[in-house]
Amino acid sequence: MSTKTFGASIKRKEDPRLITGEAKYLDDVQLPGLTYAAILRSPYAHAKIKSIKTDKAAKHPGVLAVFTGQDFKELPALPCAWQADAGRIKNNLNTPRVLEIDRVTHTGMGVAVVVADDRYTAEDALNLIEVDYEPLPVVVDAEKTTFPGAPQLHENAPNNICFDWSCGDADGANKGLSDADVVVKARLVNQRLIPNPMEPRGCIAQYMPASEEYTVWMTSQDPHIMRLLMTAFVFGIPETKMRVIAPQVGGGFGTKIFLYPEYCLMVALARKVGKPVKWMETRRENYVATTHGRDHVTDIEIGAKRDGSITALKVKTFANLGGILSTIGPGIPTTLYGRLLSGAYKIPHIYCNVIGTYTNTGMVDAYRGAGRPEATYVVERAVDLVAAELKMDPTEVRRKNFIQPGDFPYAPADNILAGLKYDSGDYDKALKKGLEMVGYESFRKEQAAARKQGRYLGIGFSTYIEMCGAAPSAWIGVSPTGQGWGAAMWESANVRVHLTGKVIVTIGTQSHGQGHETTMAQIVAEELGVPLDDVTVQLGDTLGTPFGYGTYASRSAAVGGTAVFNSTQKIKEKAKRLAAHMLEAAPEDMTYEDGKAFVKGSPDKAKTIQEIAGAAALAYSLPAGMEPFLDDVTYYDPPECTYPFGTHICVVEVDKDTGEVKVLRYLSVDDVGKKINPMIVDGQIHGGIAQGVAQALWEGAVYDENGQLTSGSLMDYAVPKAGFFPNFELGSTETPSPNNPLGVKGVGETGTIASTPAVVNAVMDALSPFGIRNLDMPLTPEKVWRAMQSAK
Amino acid sequence: MAQAVSITVNGTAYTKEVEPRLLLAHFLREELGLTGTNVGCDTSQCGACTVLMDGVAVKSCTVLAVQADGSTVTTIEGLASDGKLHPVQNAFWEKHGLQCGFCTPGMIITVVDLLNNNPHPTDEEIRHGLDGNLCRCTGYQNIVEAVKYAAEAMPA
Numbered sequence: 041m042s043t044k045t046f047g048a049s050i051k052r053k054e055d056p057r058l059i060t061g062e063a064k065y066l067d068d069v070q071l072p073g074l075t076y077a078a079i080l081r082s083p084y085a086h087a088k089i090k091s092i093k094t095d096k097a098a099k100h101p102g103v104l105a106v107f108t109g110q111d112f113k114e115l116p117a118l119p120c121a122w123q124a125d126a127g128r129i130k131n132n133l134n135t136p137r138v139l140e141i142d143r144v145t146h147t148g149m150g151v152a153v154v155v156a157d158d159r160y161t162a163e164d165a166l167n168l169i170e171v172d173y174e175p176l177p178v179v180v181d182a183e184k185t186t187f188p189g190a191p192q193l194h195e196n197a198p199n200n201i202c203f204d205w206s207c208g209d210a211d212g213a214n215k216g217l218s219d220a221d222v223v224v225k226a227r228l229v230n231q232r233l234i235p236n237p238m239e240p241r242g243c244i245a246q247y248m249p250a251s252e253e254y255t256v257w258m259t260s261q262d263p264h265i266m267r268l269l270m271t272a273f274v275f276g277i278p279e280t281k282m283r284v285i286a287p288q289v290g291g292g293f294g295t296k297i298f299l300y301p302e303y304c305l306m307v308a309l310a311r312k313v314g315k316p317v318k319w320m321e322t323r324r325e326n327y328v329a330t331t332h333g334r335d336h337v338t339d340i341e342i343g344a345k346r347d348g349s350i351t352a353l354k355v356k357t358f359a360n361l362g363g364i365l366s367t368i369g370p371g372i373p374t375t376l377y378g379r380l381l382s383g384a385y386k387i388p389h390i391y392c393n394v395i396g397t398y399t400n401t402g403m404v405d406a407y408r409g410a411g412r413p414e415a416t417y418v419v420e421r422a423v424d425l426v427a428a429e430l431k432m433d434p435t436e437v438r439r440k441n442f443i444q445p446g447d448f449p450y451a452p453a454d455n456i457l458a459g460l461k462y463d464s465g466d467y468d469k470a471l472k473k474g475l476e477m478v479g480y481e482s483f484r485k486e487q488a489a490a491r492k493q494g495r496y497l498g499i500g501f502s503t504y505i506e507m508c509g510a511a512p513s514a515w516i517g518v519s520p521t522g523q524g525w526g527a528a529m530w531e532s533a534n535v536r537v538h539l540t541g542k543v544i545v546t547i548g549t550q551s552h553g554q555g556h557e558t559t560m561a562q563i564v565a566e567e568l569g570v571p572l573d574d575v576t577v578q579l580g581d582t583l584g585t586p587f588g589y590g591t592y593a594s595r596s597a598a599v600g601g602t603a604v605f606n607s608t609q610k611i612k613e614k615a616k617r618l619a620a621h622m623l624e625a626a627p628e629d630m631t632y633e634d635g636k637a638f639v640k641g642s643p644d645k646a647k648t649i650q651e652i653a654g655a656a657a658l659a660y661s662l663p664a665g666m667e668p669f670l671d672d673v674t675y676y677d678p679p680e681c682t683y684p685f686g687t688h689i690c691v692v693e694v695d696k697d698t699g700e701v702k703v704l705r706y707l708s709v710d711d712v713g714k715k716i717n718p719m720i721v722d723g724q725i726h727g728g729i730a731q732g733v734a735q736a737l738w739e740g741a742v743y744d745e746n747g748q749l750t751s752g753s754l755m756d757y758a759v760p761k762a763g764f765f766p767n768f769e770l771g772s773t774e775t776p777s778p779n780n781p782l783g784v785k786g787v788g789e790t791g792t793i794a795s796t797p798a799v800v801n802a803v804m805d806a807l808s809p810f811g812i813r814n815l816d817m818p819l820t821p822e823k824v825w826r827a828m829q830s831a832k
Numbered sequence: 833m834a835q836a837v838s839i840t841v842n843g844t845a846y847t848k849e850v851e852p853r854l855l856l857a858h859f860l861r862e863e864l865g866l867t868g869t870n871v872g873c874d875t876s877q878c879g880a881c882t883v884l885m886d887g888v889a890v891k892s893c894t895v896l897a898v899q900a901d902g903s904t905v906t907t908i909e910g911l912a913s914d915g916k917l918h919p920v921q922n923a924f925w926e927k928h929g930l931q932c933g934f935c936t937p938g939m940i941i942t943v944v945d946l947l948n949n950n951p952h953p954t955d956e957e958i959r960h961g962l963d964g965n966l967c968r969c970t971g972y973q974n975i976v977e978a979v980k981y982a983a984e985a986m987p988a
Binding site for chain 2: 051052054055056058059060061062063064065067068070160236237238239240288289290291293322323324552553554555719720722723724726727728729730731753754755759761762763765767768791
């Protein structure tokens with residue numbers, strides 16, 4: 041019997057509960073005596089809090105208690121867990137408190153909380169709280185906030201600068217630019233996005249006074265980190281006194297990685313009120329109180345020779361971090377951005393300087409791709425600008441500069457990747473395949489014919505690379521040469537084969553839509569040779585899972601999957617030794633295949649994994665020194681990251697009368713290494729493309745000059761609908777990663793990382809007859825129409 | 833203040849005293865414990881809370897429980913019968929039409945309504961029919977595939 045499950049498009053094990061309504065998301069969790077919290081949030085972007093009167097609210101029927109920041113003065117501000125180059129450069133840190141006491145620096149910061157018997161009453165009572173604010177001047181722009189005379193947000197951050205970080209070689213880049221035949225300069229704005237997972241955030245906390253223990257349910261991508269940060273850095277209690285449970289989680293896209301004030305507030309309230317307390321974020325709260333993504337203002341200079349070979353790339357970015365720092369805000373526009381600026385190209389000189397700034401806007405942190413989409417946007421737009429300047433085909437400039445298959449492992453110039461190396465790739469192969477799929481030559485003919493009729497078609501490319509499988513702990517951590525991440529980044533798994541032969545796998549990563557319960561089970565079923573139905577994957581609860589860092593940065597397969605794989609290998613070794621004992625054979629003569637251990641060359645003399653597991657569990661007769669049970673825990677620290685790549689191609693038509701951009705075709709050729717479940721891989725790519733295309737054309741957070749988020753609801757912010765997209769045409773190549781035994785690279789973010797510049801490049805190609813080379817996203821009809829009008 | 837409502841949900845008749853302002857979504861979730869119906873927004877955009885009311889898809893965050901008095905409601909929990917998935921549920925499973933699953937109950941109910949009205953929709957009609965339901969995970973492509981699969985599987 042073959043049990044080929046690795047690499048098969050198997051239906052997801054988690055789906056039956058999700059398609060029947062049986063799944064329990066945060067808001068579905070009920071407890072005896074549960075109370076409800078509602079949070080009063082600042083309507084001002086920058087203000088002093090002069091006084092807060094809560095007496096009317098406290099007397100409202102059904103209200104149990106009302107608190108302000110003064111009531112939690114003893115709690116420290118939340119930790120910042122990733123300072124840019126921690127220990128080497130200064131980060132002027134300012135982080136939120138559970139409720140703000142003196143001052144607010146963006147709209148939506150919590151200033152008071154009501155706990156009531158039900159959520160309607162809690163919301164009612166918010167209206168009875170009177171806050172006296174003294175409004176202060178406001179600044180919202182990532183760069184202008186550093187200008188002389190700008191309102192100052194924090195005493196410890198002169199000119200609103202949190203950090204001034206750089207990588208690469210400035211002198212080298214200047215020399216490379218002076219050696220160039222052409223130098224293109226451009227300002228590229230990567231606008232702020234609002235992630236919008238369909239389930240907003242929420243938290244329930246319960247305190248048990250006799251044991252002094254907390255149980256906390258959270259919409260979390262990383263329950264172990266949440267427990268660590270809350271117990272060790274906020275409450276100062278033993279880590280063992282708290283259990284964190286991430287129930288079914290309805291999407292995250294990064295926003296559910298972080299420790300937010302509301303989670304700590306619920307923990308504090310549970311103790312103060314003496315009853316379990318639930319807070320469930322409304323969508324409007326989600327817009328102002330949950331983290332945003334991107335928001336870079338970048339000036340680039342790229343130099344090239346006449347033949348298209350790039351001589352240098354110099355980048356200066358102002359990265360908007362918001363009014364106050366989210367948990368890993370400083371790490372995103374530094375390590376995960378600047379270090380990826382070589383893209384798929386042999387760029388001989390690179391320099392990047394990033395100024396992280398405070399403004400009176402919501403917190404900015406990791407959003408799907410987290411730094412890598414911003415880097416890819418810079419590189420892929422820059423390459424197109426070079427092509428336009430040299431009047432070369434954009435695919436030719438790419439080919440001229442591609443890192444070649446023989447160059448791997450490849451270290452980008454000027455040590456910008458800080459000692460790491462790209463693992464493997466064949467970038468031209470993916471491009472070639474994409475060009476065949478789209479029919480490039482015939483498209484160019486069609487485009488020329490259309491232009492004669494006054495129709496503007498365009499094609500755009502993104503031959504991206506990205507970095508997944510974060511990360512070697514010593515590389516990313518606070519070691520002397522590390523990137524400043526405040527912990528490690530290994531991952532864990534526990535595989536147990538029970539007496540009945542059924543397998544339970546517990547993991548430190550956490551699924552919020554990715555399908556871990558299926559893919560991790562596929563690894564185990566393949567390796568142990570057991571039916572997929574016999575493998576159950578448990579996750580999302582600090583009780584019963586080994587410590588793990590969680591799911592983000594496309595790391596679950598490459599790091600967490602390898603931990604699972606390694607445990608299966610150790611279990612097979614033990615199974616072979618026990619089978620040898622059972623068969624009275626020599627251990628070294630044994631082999632393991634398709635769920636059986638047998639003497640090499642005599643497959644009839646075999647013990648099944650179920651028989652072996654039973655013998656191991658009963659322990660009536662074990663080889664000398666062998667412990668009972670087939671059970672193994674792995675903590676796997678990756679030696680390197682993984683580097684997916686590919687080619688994305690977008691074909692658009694721009695309506696010359698309205699400026700509307702229609703996506704006619706969208707094609708991708710992604711190389712994510714080996715695929716555990718191709719169906720799930722394709723689904724991840726579809727979703728990523730949708731988010732990336734949406735950034736290019738529709739989405740964008742808008743703050744007015746008063747710091748009010750005018751795109752503050754699903755009515756005002758353009759989350760795309762089904763009718764916005766054509767069917768995506770997916771192709772792939774497969775270059776296994778040599779950096780892990782599964783050969784996987786990671787796929788959670790590729791679509792988002794790759795797609796945005798492909799769309800913008802396509803629109804610029806369509807607009808090239810107008811002499812337009814660069815417009816800022818989102819490319820709304822009005823913006824495109826105005827550009828065409830002024831170009832006429 | 834409280835008002836009596838009688839609503840039949842998934843074949844069971846319920847009579848409850850409710851506040852006039854209580855949303856149908858909260859009536860289903862908190863009074864009846866039917867938490868399959870999710871609430872994803874506060875402006876009637878996302879469609880995660882979609883249920884069938886007298887056979888027609890409605891966003892239950894935009895209907896008051898008192899407005900549903902006397903009606904028959906079907907939620908995601910009421911679609912499968914005799915332990916057998918509804919063809920639309922099965923299609924979402926077969927075609928990987930969901931990832932995080934939060935929009936899925938509303939999405940499935942909307943598709944049931946869509947196919948009731950148009951048993952063999954084109955791709956364009958499907959995408960138009962999903963206009964009131966947002967999904968942030970799938971890029972919609974496999975949802976469209978699921979609708980087509982369900983259309984084939986369902987008796988016209």
